[in-house]
Amino acid sequence: SQQGEExxxxxxxxEGENATMNCSYKTSINNLQWYRQNSGRGxxxxxxxxxxxxxxxxxxxxxxxxxxxKSSSLxxxxxxxxxxxxxxxATDPQQGQNFVxxxxxxxxxxx
Amino acid sequence: AAGVIQSPRHLIKExxxxxxxxxxxxxxxxxxxxxxxxxxxxxQFLISFYEKMQSDKGSIPDRFSAxxxxxxxxxxxxSSLELGDSALYFCASSPSWNSPLHFGNxxxxxxx
Numbered sequence: 253s254q255q256g257e258e259x260x261x262x263x264x265x266x267e268g269e270n271a272t273m274n275c276s277y278k279t280s281i282n283n284l285q286w287y288r289q290n291s292g293r294g295x296x297x298x299x300x301x302x303x304x305x306x307x308x309x310x311x312x313x314x315x316x317x318x319x320x321x322k323s324s325s326l327x328x329x330x331x332x333x334x335x336x337x338x339x340x341x342a343t344d345p346q347q348g349q350n351f352v353x354x355x356x357x358x359x360x361x362x363x
Numbered sequence: 364a365a366g367v368i369q370s371p372r373h374l375i376k377e378x379x380x381x382x383x384x385x386x387x388x389x390x391x392x393x394x395x396x397x398x399x400x401x402x403x404x405x406x407q408f409l410i411s412f413y414e415k416m417q418s419d420k421g422s423i424p425d426r427f428s429a430x431x432x433x434x435x436x437x438x439x440x441x442s443s444l445e446l447g448d449s450a451l452y453f454c455a456s457s458p459s460w461n462s463p464l465h466f467g468n469x470x471x472x473x474x475x
Contacts, residue, residue: 283463294367294453294466295406340405344461349395350408350419351464 255322264360270337271328272309273357276321282344285319286326289338298326298339365389367467369454375473376444384408384439386454393419394460397429400469401453412437413423413460420446 255307259274267325275284283302287295301308308315314327328335338358342351369385376382379458382412393414401463412431423429424443431437441448451471455464 265382285463287464287466292451292469292471295455295464296466297463300463342464350411350421351401353398353405355405 261355262358262360264362265331267331267333267352267361269331269361271331271335271359271361273326273339273359275324275326275354277323277324277341277343277352277354279343281319284324284329285340285342286315286317286324287353288338290342291354295340330361331359333361335338335359335361335362359361367454367456367465369452369467369470371470372468373471373473375475377475378444378446380444381470382444382475384441384452384472386437386439386452386456386467387456388437389434389458389465390399391473392435392456392465394457395435396455396457396464397423397437397439398453398455400453401448402425404450406453409439424457430469441472446474449474 265271284299285300286298288298289295299310299313299315301315312329317324338356340353340356342353344351368383396411397409400406409423410429411419414433427441429439438440451469453466453469455466
């Protein structure tokens, strides 16, 4: 079954607006990571939040983690056209040495 | 800074042929992962290696095999190719378990 699932699957906003993407997962994790992918390119790591953390910031990014609900959110503030990309969350199940990616949210930021 | 290098960038094969994809991780990264990403899909974990030993296996078909060599580069071998194998194949490396993954730009495999 899918470990990480993203919501919404597609999001279209205007430049300057905030974008919120959510991710849910099913099993216990050590940490959760968010990645960004431009079309046809490799994924780029954005931020990592550990299971004992509740919130983390990096520039215009804010990530929250609720382990009781097995969910995380990624907030991008003051969005720019260059933020247009797909965003994935990835979780590491406590058993196994791999990262499981959710289906991703395709974000379009319109100028 | 050095990044993960994958080759080739594009590969076109016919059904039932064999393909070999190569990955050169970032120096001093001890873990390598392979992922498959179909069009509009999320990356699916195939296999990982830690210090040249297979550490975990995901949804990798029996027709695929992979190994990591003494110089830490890794190869994904795919035999009896099927149309459904057409996808982007990514390699990623990390300096340690639970660290962020550094992805290459992928190999786009097209099976005709």
